Amino acid sequence: MKNGIEPKILICTECGEEFVFTVAAQQYFLERGYSEDPKRCKTCHTQYKKNQRDNNRSPQPSMAAQMEYPE
Template sequence: MEDKKIVCKDCGEDFVFTAGEQEFYKEKGFDNEPKRCKPCRDTRKQNNRR
């Protein structure tokens, strides 16, 4: 597997979905690639907890 460059759907910045992360997603049975970069995912998680 190779690293993939993905555009965050929230901020529009490019982020890298590493080969290691892809393996982890595959192990966990996740079919979809992430749509948000790490900072946007963290912000979204915090907002959902309120």
């Protein structure tokens, strides 16, 4: 049984490509209390986090920075 969660097609704000917010990823987000859909595809998200780490002069824990995709 699925608990009413369906894969969602989202548009990445970074590269403009469609990506799938999978059921597994949605459950992962739910478990961690994230209320917003991811804004970036996994590729851009990974790059974004890398840039944040490289640029970590003023650590400001933001929602986006804390989000992790399940592997």
